[in-house]
Amino acid sequence: MNRHPNDGDQETGSDLRTVGRDRHGRRVDGRRRTRAARLVPFPPVVIAAALTAPVCVPTVPTARQYPPANPDTRMRLNLTGATLIDFDLASGHVTQANFDKATFIGEADFDEATFSEDANFDGAAFTEGVGFGAATFTGDVGLGGAVVVNPAAQHVWPEGWRLETTPEGTAHLAREETDGGPATGSLTGSGGPTAVP
Structure with missing residues (x-):
């Protein structure tokens, strides 16, 4: 595994700003952000919703379809x-x-x-x-x-x-x-x- 010398665990914002000042530091900074974005997993709820979402197929009504009139309804x-x-x-x-x-x-x-x-x-x-x-x-x-x-x-x-x-x-x-x-x-x-x- 090839690691860059500046590819350490830099937690503070001041270290990242220092690294990002020169040309080489900016690439490392960019790699870290990309790597961090790839490693963040989707919440399980979002994945489950995407897998179980019903497929919406539009239908064309062929005739009026009203529920039967309910005489108890007082509209x-x-x-x-x-x-x-x-x-x-x-x-x-x-x-x-x-x-x-x-x-x-x-x-x-x-x-x-x-x-x-x-x-x-x-x-x-x-x-x-x-x-x-x-x-x-x-x-x-x-x-x-x-x-x-x-x-x-x-x-x-x-x-x-x-x-x-x-x-x-x-x-x-x-x-x-x-x-x-x-x-x-x-x-x-x-x-x-x-x-x-």
Whole structure:
């Protein structure tokens, strides 16, 4: 084993600074640092984590996979005045929802959603298609003053509501007529769930 004369056990910083002043001393100093770095072992936890880390393989979902709605879950949404982009609550279960004066940009999907209490959309604005297909409402549904910017887009509204086009080319939601006159107020549930076809 070839050892350099300055390759002794020099622990103090003053010895290393002295060794590093000349050309030969700087190489020795560099060798010591390299040797010290190579001899420091990795902690066992890091090695074990590297050996047992799961391989992440991205998957492409083929269909929506939601857990079944749990009626005991009491999720309440209050998105009053919110701006929602491509909002999707399809197959969701909400106890109470408040979307008053919310703006829905893009598609708004409530297909097969369950609202076990009130659902308010008063003064909401919808820019594209809206779907409430097969949605279930147990409480009141309020859509008074809701505006639809693109009435030509595909829409499915809750039972009892229809779209009325304005001269400006937009539309608003109105209650369907009952007993010869327009209905007023919100759509009230009749004690049981109401499903939108």
